[in-house]
Amino acid sequence: MNKQGGWNMMKKIITLLILLASPLLFAASETAQLDTGLVNPGYHDKPEWFKESFLDISEDIEGATDAGKRVMLYFYQDGCPYCAKLLHDNFGNRDIADKTQKYFDVIAINMWGDREVSGLDGEATTEKAFSQSLKVQFTPTLLFLDESGKVLVRLNGYLHPHQFDVVLDYVAQRKEGQMSVRDYVASINPQAASGKLHMEPGFIQSPVNLAALDKEKPVLLLLEQKTCAACDELHQDILQRKAVRKSLEQLQVVLLDIWSEEKITGFDGVETTSRKLAEQLGVHYAPSMLYFVAGKEAFRTEGYLRAFHVHGGMDYVLGDAYIEQPEFQRYLQDRRAEFEARGIHVDLWE
Known part of the structure; x- marks a missing residue:
């Protein structure tokens, strides 16, 4: 190895040691805390x-x-x-x-x-x-x-x-x-997303106060974004199906934009924003469907899902199956087998 190569390797080792010794170093360099006055x-x-x-x-x-x-x-x-x-x-x-x-x-x-x-x-x-x-x-x-x-x-x-x-x-x-x-x-010839949130009359309207919702009725928190083709499909197709709609109406539905700075009140009664709540809940992708029972998260699904899985998630919570059967995939397998036994064919991609 020549002198230049040896020096480059040494710099990489030093950098790696710094990273291991101080995981927050790089974050601090660009997003320093507010009280330092160095925020970018x-x-x-x-x-x-x-x-x-x-x-x-x-x-x-x-x-x-x-x-x-x-x-x-x-x-x-x-x-x-x-x-x-x-x-x-x-x-x-x-x-x-x-x-x-x-x-x-x-x-x-x-x-x-x-x-x-x-x-x-x-x-x-x-x-x-x-x-x-x-x-x-x-x-x-x-x-x-x-x-x-x-x-x-x-x-x-x-x-x-x-x-x-x-x-x-x-x-x-x-x-x-x-x-x-x-x-x-x-x-x-890809098709663009609609560029809007699909707020419906039956959903909880703004200003959202999660702490004031009925504790006896499960809450479905829909975390989405405007440029989201999967969100469009969820609202324009899946949530409009009669069987899915019947389960949806048994939930308190709150639709939030994961990037919005709109002020809301969280389940803990503290004022926050849609964006901060999404970060707090560890939600980074849309659409995400989070179910809460008595203010506590019971279950969530993330990413692109078709009707069988979306509807299954709703009934998984509504029927308290998440308590008895902690494995959602096993619950879906049993649910599909039950439907097939009743002569109802399940197409997972329908």
């Missing part, structure tokens, strides 16, 4: 599953290749509203987040940052200089790299989730040898 109001937390990279891009590509993945470089800047939309609307979608984690190592690079980056040529530079060398002029900018470091797809700016999801498929499925990304997107 434009900083947006990134998903915890983003790769914690030493910013040696060649090594990152090698590691991703060994894992059967590809590298996605995410260039951002603090205070960028479109970066916030990417993190919230796109990576806040369970299907997109799961797909991204499965097929990509996402590496975040601050286009104005001073952290050291080792580029594809092995030369040491800074985040800012590295961004400039790649002609990054907008945020977010996403570069999808192949196994040799070649840029397969470049996204200058924000794409809506339905479009972004198709680009993920294009790179993940290695379609670049068959057609251009533009032709692939055109062939799929």
Whole structure:
């Protein structure tokens, strides 16, 4: 190993030791507590599953290749509203987040940052200089790299989730040898989400006070977001089915936007916001369906589900089956067998 290589390895070891000794170090550097006066109001937390990279891009590509993945470089800047939309609307979608984690190592690079980056040529530079060398002029900018470091797809700016999801498929499925990304997107013709929350007359209306709800009747907390095709399908199809509707009407239904700053009162009687409550409950994806009994969470489902599972979740709580049978999957198996015995065929994807 040459002197430069030895020094790079030593820096990585030192960095790793610092991380192990102080897990909060990096978070504190960008999101210091309010009483220090150092808060960066434009900083947006990134998903915890983003790769914690030493910013040696060649090594990152090698590691991703060994894992059967590809590298996605995410260039951002603090205070960028479109970066916030990417993190919230796109990576806040369970299907997109799961797909991204499965097929990509996402590496975040601050286009104005001073952290050291080792580029594809092995030369040491800074985040800012590295961004400039790649002609990054907008945020977010996403570069999808192949196994040799070649840029397969470049996204200058924000794409809506339905479009972004198709680009993920294009790179993940290695379609670049068959057609251009533009032709692939055109062939799929993805449909946009409605861009609205589906508030219904029977739902608890604003201002929401969870502490004031009937303690004798279970609460269904629907945590969603506006750019969510699965949320659209849930409300426009599944929740409109007669059998599902019958169970839904036995619940107190509260619909909240997981990114909204609208003030609400929590189950504990303390004023908070929809966004803070979602964070407190550990909800990062939409749609999520959380069931509460007497103010305590009894059960939840997250992500994309079809009618049998959605309806099963409701009856699992309404019939107190969650107390007797703690395994929801076993409950569903028994429920399906019961339906089949009565001559009712269950199509899990209907």
